[in-house]
Amino acid sequence: MGKTTGFLEYEREEAKERNPLTRLNDWKEHTEQMDDKTLHEQSARCMDCATPFCHIGMDIGGMTSGCPIHNLIPEWNDLVYRGKWKDALERLMKTNNFPEFTGRVCPAPCEGSCTVEISSPAVTIKNIEQAIIDKGFENGWITPRIPAIRTGKKIAIVGSGPAGLAAADQLNQAGHSVTVYERAERAGGLLTYGIPNMKLEKEIVERRIQLLTQEGIDFVYSTEVGKDITADQLKEQYDSVILCVGAQKQRDLVLEGREAKGVHYAMDYLTGSTRGLLNENVPAHQQIDARDKDVIVIGGGDTGADCVATALRQNCRSITQFGKYPKLPEARTPDNMWPELPNIFTMDYAYEEAEAKFGKDPRQYTVQTKKLVSDKEGNLKELHTVQTVFTTDEEGKAVLKEVPGTEKVWPAQLVFIAIGFEGTEQPLLHQFGVKATNQIIEAKHGDYRTNVDGVFAAGDARRGQSLIVWAIQEGREAAREVDKYLMGSTVLA
Incomplete structure (x- = not known):
């Protein structure tokens, strides 16, 4: 992939950071964008390694190794190297709903398992990922995708963090009517309120929420499920519910x-x-x-x-x-x-x-x-x-x-x-009647069903405090299982 000898010819370069003393005077992102020449060279470092460990997405030694959403990293690195940015965007969006988030705040376990890392510094995968999605927005390649057909099925998602947003995006594209309930004034969960502007400016989050809204997803703000609307009301009004409430009980x-x-x-x-x-x-x-x-x-x-x-x-x-x-x-x-x-x-x-x-x-x-x-x-x-x-x-x-x-x-x-965090807040779980162990909802990974029929769980609420890429992965997979539950089969990957 890329240039066969690129990893031998080019040294690893990361995105430059603004001067530390200068950036202390504002709340803007601390990194700068890479120029196209540097991105061309960095993508060339992606070697033809035959077995790309960068997207294995599994836990090894108690830590995440490779990309949990299985990004097709060598493919879009090759396309960036050849200057085919729009094609690179298409490959990136095939597996990742929100590269503008992961490209900024993911700890990049993909780079830790990069084959180049065996003997040299890894490919700058994270910086290239951010550059692809940023170019997509800058060039107007990212536009609302309005589903052509609606199934008539209604789904409620509780929580608008990365897991909830990923599930909502997938289910909406499958033609279902999706409503996301959020107790805060804005969507995004920790993306909005937990991660400072210096790492992720809120205009980036709001841009994605506006796009999801244009695509047909309804967001209901300042509404706490369990207080402003009950669990029984949700179960009566919707064909399925996904709990993506995070693990916000602080230790x-x-x-x-x-x-x-x-x-x-x-x-x-x-x-x-x-x-x-x-x-x-x-x-x-x-x-x-x-x-x-x-x-x-x-x-x-x-x-x-x-x-x-x-x-x-x-x-x-x-x-x-x-x-x-x-x-x-x-x-x-x-x-x-x-x-x-x-x-x-x-x-x-x-x-x-x-x-x-x-x-x-x-x-x-x-x-x-x-x-x-x-x-x-x-x-x-x-x-x-x-x-x-x-x-x-x-x-x-x-x-x-x-x-x-x-x-x-x-x-x-x-x-x-x-x-750290101990787990999810309990009153809501009691209202739904879902089982939890050590403040984590009981729902098998890959299945995401709770003990209550039609109620699913994904993200930190199900797995405990974790990475944004795991949240997106779980949101995508939970959406697939809900689609299968409602339709008998699924069109989602």
Whole structure:
């Protein structure tokens, strides 16, 4: 594919980023578009590897390897190399409903399993994907696809995140009438409210929602299923229901001083920030400003990094992020071999910005928070920690132990808890009568049926907190199963 010797002739190049100190003055995306010459060369690096592991889409070693939606990556890389951009767009859209999202915020497990990655840096698949879809919109190649025939079947989808949107898109194209219920003021779920503008500008999400609306999908906003409309009403009015409500129950810290004023869930902070930028009415618990404050983020993942970037733009006085694990290695270790996702040290956009502003990476490793301390008015003033080390017990299990003499006190007026999500919120599930284990809906992958006839589940609500590409994959597959349930057979792939 591409140029047979391209991976030998060209070095990997990624999309350039705007100057860190400059971009801290706005909320625009931190990357710039690649020019056509660079894209031509980068697509040429896609080698004729015979077995393209880049789109295997499976879990290996507890991490995703390859593309879960099985993008035809070598095919559209070859078409980009030959300058056939419109054909590349057609191949990309065959498997991916929303490349403008994945091309920006997917962690690119496809690149970790790229065959070039065995001995050299992987092909820049993610950047090329974004370039294809962006050209599609810029050149007017993407227009509303109005289904020619309607089946008369009505489907309700609860939740408008990537899983719900993918299911809605597929079912609408199959000719069914689809209504998406969303409790927020806008569609998109975490695409809109959880991922900051710096990674995904909201105009990009809104553009896709407008397109889906033009294609015939109905969106009902500011309507919470289970409160504003009941589960029984949905089941009576629709032939099938798909629950794509996400896994938004945030995991909490249980420690002394948790009740201090100034301690917040990370997602409340990010959502409030985005709602403010969108000029929405922000509830009191989400009105959080880091200006002139010492900020600590507890949790070493992407959500924590987004909190770092947001606090920097609000002109915090200092920013620190705690992680419980050691610093990752610079290169793959023997127990993290290809085609697994590389578990290596990287500098996320947020950390580059913090380093540019404060002169150091904000991350602190193997840190355990012991307690939070408030002043007389109940406002957070400091945080106490201790360093830890992982050892093994007599049974060979990993055990976290504190290191004596490493206690430390950190000034802090804001703390954000970013340690993941426990699962989906339960009241809605009880109303539908669907079974759940550990706050995750019981519905087999590939089938997506719950224990309630006609009610299906997909995305994080079914599999737990995961990647956007898994959400899209599940939304597509759930749509196929619903089509089969309603029609006896399916026209969906």
